Amino acid sequence: xxxxxxxxxxxxxxxxxxxxxxxxxxxxxxxxxxxxxxxxxxxxxxxxxxxxxxxxxxxxxxxxxxxxxxxxxxxxxxxxxxxxxxxxxxxxxxxxxxxxxxxxxxxxxxxxxxxxxxxxxxxxxxxxxxxxxxxxxxxxxxxxxxxxxxxxxxxxxxxxxxxxxxxxxxxxxxxxxxxxxxxxxxxxxxxxxxxxxxxxxxxxxxxxxxxxxxxxxxxxxxxxxxxxxxxxxxxxxxxxxxxxxxxxxxxxxxxxxxxxxxxxxxxxxxxxxxxxxxxxxxxxxxxxxxxxxxxxxxxxxxxxxxxxxxxxxxxxxxxxxxxxxxxxxxxxxxxxxxxxxxxxxxxxxxxxxxxxxxxxx
Amino acid sequence: xxxxxxxxxxxxxxxxxxxxxxxxxxxxxxxxxxxxxxxxxxxxxxxxxxxxxxxxxxxxxxxxxxxxxxxxxxxxxxxxxxxxxxxxxxxxxxxxxxxxxxxxxxxxxxxxxxxxxxxxxxxxxxxxxxxxxxxxxxxxxxxxxxxxxxxxxxxxxxxxxxxxxxxxxxxxxxxxxxxxxxxxxxxxxxxxxxxxxxxxxxxxxxxxxxxxxxxxxxxxxxxxxxxxxxxxxxxxxxxxxxxxxxxxxxxxxxxxxxxxxxxxxxxxxxxxxxxxxxxxxxxxxxxxxxxxxxxxxxxxxxxxxxxxxxxxxxxxxxxxxxxxxxxxxxxxxxxxxxxxxxxxxxxxxxxxxxxxxxxxx
Numbered sequence: 001x002x003x004x005x006x007x008x009x010x011x012x013x014x015x016x017x018x019x020x021x022x023x024x025x026x027x028x029x030x031x032x033x034x035x036x037x038x039x040x041x042x043x044x045x046x047x048x049x050x051x052x053x054x055x056x057x058x059x060x061x062x063x064x065x066x067x068x069x070x071x072x073x074x075x076x077x078x079x080x081x082x083x084x085x086x087x088x089x090x091x092x093x094x095x096x097x098x099x100x101x102x103x104x105x106x107x108x109x110x111x112x113x114x115x116x117x118x119x120x121x122x123x124x125x126x127x128x129x130x131x132x133x134x135x136x137x138x139x140x141x142x143x144x145x146x147x148x149x150x151x152x153x154x155x156x157x158x159x160x161x162x163x164x165x166x167x168x169x170x171x172x173x174x175x176x177x178x179x180x181x182x183x184x185x186x187x188x189x190x191x192x193x194x195x196x197x198x199x200x201x202x203x204x205x206x207x208x209x210x211x212x213x214x215x216x217x218x219x220x221x222x223x224x225x226x227x228x229x230x231x232x233x234x235x236x237x238x239x240x241x242x243x244x245x246x247x248x249x250x251x252x253x254x255x256x257x258x259x260x261x262x263x264x265x266x267x268x269x270x271x272x273x274x275x276x277x278x279x280x281x282x283x284x285x286x287x288x289x290x291x292x293x294x295x296x297x298x299x300x301x302x303x304x305x306x307x308x309x310x311x312x313x314x315x316x317x318x319x320x321x322x323x324x325x326x327x328x329x330x331x332x333x334x335x336x337x338x339x340x341x342x343x344x345x346x347x348x349x350x351x352x353x354x355x356x357x358x359x360x361x
Numbered sequence: 362x363x364x365x366x367x368x369x370x371x372x373x374x375x376x377x378x379x380x381x382x383x384x385x386x387x388x389x390x391x392x393x394x395x396x397x398x399x400x401x402x403x404x405x406x407x408x409x410x411x412x413x414x415x416x417x418x419x420x421x422x423x424x425x426x427x428x429x430x431x432x433x434x435x436x437x438x439x440x441x442x443x444x445x446x447x448x449x450x451x452x453x454x455x456x457x458x459x460x461x462x463x464x465x466x467x468x469x470x471x472x473x474x475x476x477x478x479x480x481x482x483x484x485x486x487x488x489x490x491x492x493x494x495x496x497x498x499x500x501x502x503x504x505x506x507x508x509x510x511x512x513x514x515x516x517x518x519x520x521x522x523x524x525x526x527x528x529x530x531x532x533x534x535x536x537x538x539x540x541x542x543x544x545x546x547x548x549x550x551x552x553x554x555x556x557x558x559x560x561x562x563x564x565x566x567x568x569x570x571x572x573x574x575x576x577x578x579x580x581x582x583x584x585x586x587x588x589x590x591x592x593x594x595x596x597x598x599x600x601x602x603x604x605x606x607x608x609x610x611x612x613x614x615x616x617x618x619x620x621x622x623x624x625x626x627x628x629x630x631x632x633x634x635x636x637x638x639x640x641x642x643x644x645x646x647x648x649x650x651x652x653x654x655x656x657x658x659x660x661x662x663x664x665x666x667x668x669x670x671x672x673x674x675x676x677x678x679x680x681x682x683x684x685x686x687x688x689x690x691x692x693x694x695x696x697x698x699x700x701x702x703x704x705x706x707x708x709x710x711x712x713x714x715x716x717x718x719x720x721x722x
Contacts, residue, residue: 034686076437087508090680115476118503118514119594142479147448153479154515233480319451325395 002214004221006137007229008157015137015161015221019210022049022125022164025056031159032060033121034094039064040082040109041100045127048170053100053125063089067105071257074104074144076152082112096121096159102128102175103135103262107153110141114156124158127167129179129213130263133186133220134241136161138228144257148319149249155233163221165214177299178263180205181244181270183216184294186223188270189240192337194219199290202297239341243331244269250316254308267300272357277333279349287336303357310354363575365582367498368590369518376498376522376582380571383410383486383525386417392520393421394482395455400425401443401470402461406488409531414461414486424450428466432618435465435505437513443473457482457520463489463536464496464623468511471502475517485519488528490540490574491624494547494581495602497522499589505618509680510610516594524582526575538660539624541566542605544577545655546631547584550601553698555580560651563658600702604692605630611677615669628661633718638694640710648697664718671715 001018016027037057041050046066054062065085067078086095097120099109106124113122126136142153168176180202187195197219198205204212224241231238247269251260274291277283295302304313317328329343330350362379377388398418402411407427415423426446428439447456458481460470467485474483487497503514529537541563548556558580559566565573585602592599608630612621635652638644656663665674678689690704691711 036686076441080437083506083513084508087506087512087680092680092685094686115503115513115515117512118501118516140479142476145444145448147445151448151478152444152476154476155479319448319453324453325397325455 002218004218004225006157006225008232011139011157013158013160015163015225017132017163017165017214017217017221019166019214020164021162022167023052023055027162028056028098028123028160031121031123032096034092034096036061036089036091036095037063037098038082038086038089038091038095039098039100040067040105040112041065042067042069042102042105044069045101045105049100049127049167053098061089063091067108069104071104071144071252071262074108074257076143079108079112079143082109083116086112086116091116091120093117093120096123098123098125099136100125100127102126102131106131106136107141107150108143110139110156110158111143111153114141114154119156122156122158124161126161126163128171128175129168129217130175130182132163132165132168132217133179134182134224136163137221137224139232144253147253148316149252149257151319163217165210165217168208168213174261176206176208178261178267180298181263181267181295181300183220184298185241185243185266185270186220188291188333188336189243189331189339190227190337191219191223192335194223195336199294202294206298239329240331240339243333243339244271244273246317246320246328246330247272247313249320250313251305251308253316254312255305260305264301267295267298268302268304271295271302272304272353273331274333275353275357276330276345276350279353280332280345283333283335287333290336306360309358310351313354313358314351363579365579365586367518367586369593372518374519374521376524376586378493378524378526378575378578378582380527380575381525382523383528384413384416388523389417389459389484389521392482392484393457395453395457397422397450397452397456398424398459399443399447399450399452399456400459400461401428401466401473402426403428403430403463403466405430406462406466410461410488410528414459422450424452428469430465432465432505432613432623435469435618437504440469440473440504443470444477447473447477452477452481454478454481457484459484459486460497461486461488463487463492467492467497468502468514469504471500471517471519472504472514475502475515480517483517483519485522487522487524489532489536490529490578491536491543493524493526493529493578494540495543495585497524498582498585500593505614508614509677510613510618512680524578526571526578529569529574535622537567537569539622539628541659542624542628542631542656542661544581545659546602546604546627547581549631549652549694549697550604550692550700551588551698552580552584553696555584556697560655563655567659600690601692601700604694604700605632605634607678607681607689607691608633608674610681611674612666612669614677615673616666621666625662628656628659629663629665632656632663633665633714634692635694636714636718637691637706637711640714641693641706644694644696648694651697667721670719671712674715674719675712
């Protein structure tokens with residue numbers, strides 16, 4: 001097992017990464033503030049792992065709430081299901097919520113923990129690659145609104161993160177592939193060596209070679225922890241983690257949080273961002289091709305959804321959280337391993353890139 | 362005009378108190394982070410004051426959302442009305458929400474500001490006595506759940522508070538009376554001199570004598586600011602501000618957030634707390650009578666609602682935010698001007714006090 005630390009003064013916490021650590025009570029127990037534990041999971045993950053996680057809390061007042069599976073349920077209505085369960089069981093302010101599942105479960109359970117009685121303890125137990133390398137770390141929580149992804153939420157750091165790499169054995173291949181998009185992201189924004197390593201090892205990663213998977217998760221969490229420690233509330237460099245996300249959120253919102261997984265939308269977004277960067281001369285055409293080639297090898301999509309045009313993209317992107325009074329801001333590449341948040345790009349290059357990408361001639 | 366400061370490091374802010382300051386743009390403008398302003402008000406207050414507040418923002422991108430009036434609307438559903446308005450108008454992360462109204466508007470607009478895009482700026486413009494002396498200061502925001510008052514929320518400090526005492530001229534007398542309950546509270550928990558002053562001046566206060574009203578508001582805000590500065594997140598002495606509130610929340614929840622105003626419920630709660638305190642010998646019978654006499658002179662209720670019995674009280678109190686694993690905790694008096702949060706009380710004294718108070722023989 002490997003332990004990484006997210007260094008945030010009195011809100012610092014460890015990320016435990018290892019195979020079969022899900023039921024190691026001694027990892028989790030020190031982080032409980034009281035005797036009431038609510039495990040929040042979904043109908044896919046709960047049958048596989050709920051009992052094993054629950055075994056750590058069998059002598060406590062333990063409850064669980066099982067949500068339907070999917071981004072389409074990341075809503076205020078589903079959030080209220082968690083509040084109902086907490087109140088019906090008279091959970092008090094010293095209770096702990098345990099998020100057992102992927103990014104949706106982590107985001108929504110995290111937001112419930114951020115707002116139940118104005119804030120209770122949270123433990124993240126991510127069971128998808130995407131959640132282990134990204135969403136369970138850093139304290140972003142929230143739900144979607146029909147008009148925009150993650151528009152309602154809070155910063156609420158967990159007390160600890162338990163990433164059991166063995167849970168990826170049961171992960172659907174499409175979910176695994178989607179998670180790789182966020183892994184590649186770290187390489188693109190700040191870790192060129194990691195990108196090159198991925199070019200060498202991506203087939204082994206997809207074959208779930210346990211050493212390769214573990215290294216990819218550790219390196220991703222290491223990058224994320226450094227960024228979050230430097231800029232918890234995204235007033236600066238943390239925004240780099242949103243590479244591809246402004247485009248990706250437009251895809252997710254535009255498709256009604258239906259058919260596309262978050263990582264799939266981000267993959268297309270990263271390629272669009274690379275092309276816009278190249279359109280300004282900030283990234284070579286060769287690097288764009290390397291990025292696209294890696295996404296293709298992983299099996300990630302590289303084209304926007306059928307039916308979405310440039311105008312719809314631009315409208316949906318205008319409401320993104322990175323938009324400011326001064327207009328839209330994008331994360332763009334300056335070579336592989338370097339990215340910048342900037343509003344200083346040519347809107348025509350952006351529009352032309354979107355028109356080309358959405359053209360189905 | 363008087364300015365008080367809430368001292369919270371980088372989240373410090375001023376409370377401006379004075380007559381006719383609502384439209385003084387130079388007070389509010391320095392606290393805007395961007396060019397988008399959403400005024401949240403209700404159908405009672407908006408016709409009276411919205412135009413005057415809006416005049417400060419006429420050169421900006423100004424929108425408003427008018428909520429129905431009443432505690433019964435302090436829900437997740439109403440919160441979503443604010444999110445809809447923000448997103449339909451493409452408000453970005455540097456927007457400001459202005460809460461113009463009483464405690465309900467302040468709590469719900471504050472929670473919207475706490476959670477829209479994970480937190481945007483908030484300015485409180487309280488127009489009821491209760492909001493001016495209590496709820497607009499200190500950063501508690503939230504909504505109710507059918508099973509418990511204020512159970513969903515966040516701490517989110519405003520950038521400034523503008524308490525225009527002239528807005529109380531149009532305040533319904535029942536609302537004014539309800540606000541006096543929270544004023545009396547400060548005397549009871551930490552300011553005996555203020556309690557004695559209220560005994561001398563309560564008729565002038567109710568007659569809306571402007572000097573007396575101003576002094577009562579300033580002294581209340583001064584007390585609240587000191588407590589909040591010492592304990593922002595209610596890990597200690599801030600809980601004293603909840604004197605009467607555990608009983609009061611039970612009344613509000615038990616009556617479905619219908620007929621009772623918050624201050625009315627708190628008044629009954631403070632008297633019940635005084636009686637429980639006296640039952641332990643911590644408060645003299647004479648002091649209980651002084652408290653009851655003052656509440657009666659103000660015109661506040663002193664008996665729980667018809668139909669609520671001791672058992673229902675105890676059930677509803679069990680879910681209160683001050684409940685802990687170790688059981689219910691109450692704010693109890695140790696003389697006038699002193700209070701303590703304690704779980705160390707005789708449950709039989711509590712039950713007997715509730716039985717006596719709810720007995721309608």
